[in-house]
Amino acid sequence: MDRSGGKSAAVVAVVTEPRYTQRYREYLEKQKLLEGQHRVEKMPDGTVALPVLGEALTEQHLRELRNRVAPGSTCVVTQLLNPVPSKKAQACSPAQRLCLEVSRWVEGRGVTWSAQLEADLPRSWQRHGDLLLLSEDCFQAKQWRNLEPELWETVASALGVQRLAKRGRVSPDGTRTPAVNLLLGDHGWVEHVDNGIRYKFDVTQCMFSFGNITEKLRVASLPCAGEVLVDLYAGIGYFTLPFLVHAGAAFVHACEWNPHAVVALRNNLELNGVADRCQIHFGDNRKLKLSNIADRVNLGLIPSSEEGWPIACQTLRQDAGGILHIHQNVESFPGKTLQPPGSSEMEKEYWSSPQQMITNQLKNGAASDSRRKMLSAATKPEWQRWAEAAATRIATLLQQVYGKPWNTQILHIQPVKSYAPHVDHIVLDLECRPCPLVG
Numbered sequence: 001m002d003r004s005g006g007k008s009a010a011v012v013a014v015v016t017e018p019r020y021t022q023r024y025r026e027y028l029e030k031q032k033l034l035e036g037q038h039r040v041e042k043m044p045d046g047t048v049a050l051p052v053l054g055e056a057l058t059e060q061h062l063r064e065l066r067n068r069v070a071p072g073s074t075c076v077v078t079q080l081l082n083p084v085p086s087k088k089a090q091a092c093s094p095a096q097r098l099c100l101e102v103s104r105w106v107e108g109r110g111v112t113w114s115a116q117l118e119a120d121l122p123r124s125w126q127r128h129g130d131l132l133l134l135s136e137d138c139f140q141a142k143q144w145r146n147l148e149p150e151l152w153e154t155v156a157s158a159l160g161v162q163r164l165a166k167r168g169r170v171s172p173d174g175t176r177t178p179a180v181n182l183l184l185g186d187h188g189w190v191e192h193v194d195n196g197i198r199y200k201f202d203v204t205q206c207m208f209s210f211g212n213i214t215e216k217l218r219v220a221s222l223p224c225a226g227e228v229l230v231d232l233y234a235g236i237g238y239f240t241l242p243f244l245v246h247a248g249a250a251f252v253h254a255c256e257w258n259p260h261a262v263v264a265l266r267n268n269l270e271l272n273g274v275a276d277r278c279q280i281h282f283g284d285n286r287k288l289k290l291s292n293i294a295d296r297v298n299l300g301l302i303p304s305s306e307e308g309w310p311i312a313c314q315t316l317r318q319d320a321g322g323i324l325h326i327h328q329n330v331e332s333f334p335g336k337t338l339q340p341p342g343s344s345e346m347e348k349e350y351w352s353s354p355q356q357m358i359t360n361q362l363k364n365g366a367a368s369d370s371r372r373k374m375l376s377a378a379t380k381p382e383w384q385r386w387a388e389a390a391a392t393r394i395a396t397l398l399q400q401v402y403g404k405p406w407n408t409q410i411l412h413i414q415p416v417k418s419y420a421p422h423v424d425h426i427v428l429d430l431e432c433r434p435c436p437l438v439g
Helices: 018-030 059-069 087-091 094-108 115-119 142-148 149-157 212-220 240-245 259-271 307-315 381-400
Strands: 002-005 012-014 049-052 076-080 124-128 131-134 163-170 177-183 189-194 197-204 228-230 253-255 278-284 296-299 322-331 355-358 406-420 423-434
Touching: 012 018, 012 059, 012 278, 018 049, 018 059, 059 212, 094 115, 094 149, 115 131, 131 149, 142 149, 149 163, 149 177, 197 240, 197 253, 197 259, 212 240, 212 278, 212 406, 228 240, 240 259, 253 259, 259 278, 296 307, 307 381, 322 381, 322 406, 381 406, 381 423
Parallel strands: 131 163, 228 253, 228 296, 253 278, 296 322
Antiparallel strands: 002 124, 012 049, 012 076, 076 355, 124 131, 163 177, 189 197, 322 423, 406 423
């Protein structure tokens, strides 16, 4: 998948100290990981960020950089939210080429080219191989309707693809079905590869989380060998697959209620050779019959997974407990009082810095959960308050489920991406253990 257009989208970058920049650049170029459309940037703390092809970056590459290419170097992954286009990219952007070719074609059909039509062209898009997914806010003028379907062939030719689709808003049907129309081509199935994992899905039927690559890399680095996991919102396998393929989970119970996503999930488990270590539970996870089985539970639903918290507690091992990975959108509007979990249906969140560093947890090989108890210095007060309220709420739910006190401890708060001004997607790693019996 490639995100491109006239307006720069966030790009993944590898960050290190200036003295190691040339070594990093040579390695990334040799591995064909260096992204040439944006400039290398100096970060506020003096480090240097090298834009990379995020979908091809793996944990193995990061270990190579850290341990062999430049021993002792800091090697972290970040997202550049406002990347600067390189001189090469500025020469003639895909959006400029699209405008030139479409305007020529439109005028050739006897239609007057106007500022309104030019403003209605897409400025960014998502590319999946030979399929381009356009955003909902383009080609809305009535004049375009008289130019279909030949218009779509011109657009596809200008951007070098064979198929076109246009998305609308996600349907409010609980299964997050995307409102996507296929404009050119006979099917919407695409394949996306990141961190060595293959994902196949139908863009007209399934959501794909384009901005979560840093979290998928982090999940892949977690020490899950021999563990049983429950993924309450599995989708097409966004996190189920990294847990199985890279983190070494012994078994995953994957819950999903979108039938189209279940078809893709089953296919992706087979494609990646891990189908024998996963059981799919199709249907509403609030009715899940599993209990007392999980070492970890992943709750990857936003804006809030709060409805899944009771069942997550139910699935944790009664004797030893485990770890919850809770996704949430948290708001941080100045002067706004944060509502604790349990008092509202959903909460949202925010990002203030232009580049948010995502610290890789494999600094010296496999990470341990105890090492992740150090919270990031960049943690916002709103994130921390929400996390503390969530920890208290989870402890109460666990006592209700098992009839005895439990301890909950915040291990880590991980920023994933910014959704809008004052709205951030974060992940809380929460350790949950039963209190030892007294006497």
